[in-house]
Amino acid sequence: MLTAIASASLERELKAILGPDAVLPGTTRAYLSDATESRNLTGKADAIALPTTAEQAAQTVAWCYEHDVPITPRGGGTGFTGGAVPTDGGVVLGLERLNQLRHLDPGLWRAAAEAGMITSDLRRRARENGLFYPPDPGSAEQSHLGGNIATNAGGPHAFKYGVTGAWITGLEVVLAPGELVKLGGAIRKDVAGYDLKSLLIGSEGTLGIVTAAWVKLIPAPEAALPLAAVYSDARTGCAAIEAALSSGTIPAALEYLDAGAVRATRGAFPVEIPDAASFMVIADADGTAEEAAKSHDELQQALGEDALLIHAPTQNKDINALWRWRDGASLAVTAQRGGKVSEDIVVPVDRLREAIEQTVEIGRRHDPRTCSWGHAGDGNLHSTFMIDRDDPGELHRAEQAAQELFALAVELGGSISGEHGVGLVKNGQLARQWAPEAIAMHVAIKRAFDPKGLLNPGKKLART
Ligand SMILES: Cc1cc2nc3c(=O)[nH]c(=O)nc-3n(C[C@H](O)[C@H](O)[C@H](O)COP(=O)(O)OP(=O)(O)OC[C@H]3O[C@@H](n4cnc5c(N)ncnc54)[C@H](O)[C@@H]3O)c2cc1C
Missing domain, CATH: 3.30.70.2740 (Alpha-Beta Plaits)
Structure with a gap:
């Protein structure tokens, strides 16, 4: 952290670059925590910078880099690892004002959007044009495309469609010491060079700041028919999951809740469920109307054998109610204690x-x-x-x-x-699963992208 005088001068300097309305005091609480607030994690910053253009984001990074000021990028602040929590003071770089859809080419199944676009807005804009952007984290109404890219977010439908990275064909990023660079673009294939785009995806703001992305879209499935099956225990439920996987149909989503999660959420479930329910499986079947109906039947057969109850809504409002309930599971569990x-x-x-x-x-x-x-x-x-x-x-x-x-x-x-990443809360845990040689590669990559160690310090990699 800087002294109060240094903080005030930092704010002044940033205001000169970004304009007076785009810089907030470092004490602005809304920018000091994320969804780990429920485990009491908050940080400290010297200033909050809210650029409105990619060029301004690059200028902010350039200024910070020149003056050895740490930068914590921030999207919607829904992360579960403290990734957007500023731990070393410095500047929180909020991307929320970079929220424009730059292009949408329905006939070519592609779009380019700025990092601060809310995930559900991108999904909605695609839908309005008959297209589908599949990544659907439960936080889609608050999280940003940039945050999803930085964490390589998943969601229920990642089972069939893959995680966020599978839908990104190009990135516009600010790299140290403040250069705006394009990696990939509106192209569907690219094997020239090392795969820098994929390295940035999931890097949790430790290698660069995403300012925009080119995304692939697909024609929206004509129908999607979910079903929820409840069981008396995890053994029966997990056997049903394996039966669904070996049934030959590809579920668009295959989710579960254990006994404690069923207990925490059952009050809001769209229909009454038996007292003995201690495990739940939710599957989704999508495609053309015929494909979805066929897959739905197959899933119902596979999941139905030992189920205590199957809830299979067919009306849009009931289908939406089921997914709304599923999206609320995380909050319902938090509400328990x-x-x-x-x-x-x-x-x-x-x-x-x-x-x-x-x-x-x-x-x-x-x-x-x-x-x-x-x-x-x-x-x-x-x-x-x-x-x-x-x-x-x-x-x-x-x-x-x-x-x-x-x-x-x-x-x-x-x-x-x-899907949540490592951030602050799992700092140091990478060594559990990677060999020392692989950790050394991580450190070398970080150093190559961020020689001064100013990009989201203390996140993803253990402090050295
Ligand atoms: C109710 C709820 C449900 C959730 N469900 C899911 C789920 O189903 N699947 C899932 O994967 N996650 C889920 N999450 C976690 C979270 O929403 C995701 O990790 C999401 O991708 C974070 O996006 P964000 O915009 O909020 O990013 P933030 O929380 O703001 O930041 C996350 C990380 O990305 C970095 N970052 C943010 N923007 C940029 C940028 N433009 N450039 C570089 N780095 C950046 C930050 O520094 C931080 O390290 C859920 C969270 C909540 C609260």
Whole structure:
């Protein structure tokens, strides 16, 4: 952190570049935390910069780089790892005013959008033109395209369609020491050179600042028919998931909720579910009307055998209600105790049941109430320890439990993060899953992109 006098002079200098309305005091609370606020994580900044053009973003980075000022990029602030929380003072670079759709070419199935565009706005604009932008994180109404790219966000439909990176053909980024550079563009293939675009995707603001992206679109599926099946336990539910996977149909989404997550969310479920319900699977079938109906039948057969109940809405309003309820699962779990430590480990799908059961065991050993839900088809669990955020002992125990969870993920052949990234809260955890040589490559890459270590310091890689 700078002294008060240095902070005031930094604000003045940035105002000269960006204009008086585009710089806020570093104490502006809305820019100092993200969705990890429920585990009491907040940071400190010297100024908040809100550029309206990519060139202004580049000028801000250039000024910070020249004056050794750390930069924390920020999208919608919905991240679950403290990635957008400024830990070293300096400037929070908010991309929210870069929110324009630069092009939409419906006939060519592509668009170019600025980093601050809200994810659901991009999805809506595509839809209005008969097209589909598949990435659908549960935070889509608040998260930004740039934040999704920086975390390589997933979501329920990543099972069939892939994560955000699968839809990005080009990036406009600010690289140190403040250059605006294009990597890829409106092209669908590119194998010339190293894949720098993919290196930037998922780099959590530690290698560069995304100011815009070219995205691929596809014709929107004509129909999408979800169904939710409830079971008496995880064993039966996980067997049903494997039955769905081997049924030959490709679900567009294949989600699950364990007993604790069903308990936390059942009150808002669109229909009444049996008391004995302790596991739920949600599958989606999409395509042309005939394809969706056929796939829906096959999924219903595969999931139906041991289900206590199947809820299969067909009307748009009921379908939307089911997905709205699913999107609200994370918040409903937080509401249980006011806070949560929620991770996003991944395991091979055949180890899913073990990971679900072990999550509960780990919670039992460390005391906090525990549940998990997530993207079953991708083996991606949101293993969650529910806490009273005013009780430091509970937070500490939940964080200890999370350490065991990361060890479990690696032991089962998985990863410490499937979609939220590493950020601040998993700092140092990469060494669990990567060999020292691979960690050294990470450090060398960081140094090549950011020789002064000013881009989102303390995130993704352990401090050295
Ligand atoms: C209710 C809820 C549901 C969620 N569901 C999902 C889900 O289904 N799938 C999923 O993957 N995630 C989910 N998340 C987590 C979160 O929404 C994603 O990680 C999302 O991609 C973060 O986007 P954001 O714009 O909010 O980024 P922020 O939180 O602002 O930032 C995230 C990281 O990206 C960096 N960053 C942001 N913008 C840029 C930029 N333009 N250039 C460079 N770096 C940048 C930040 O420094 C930070 O490290 C959920 C979160 C909530 C609160």
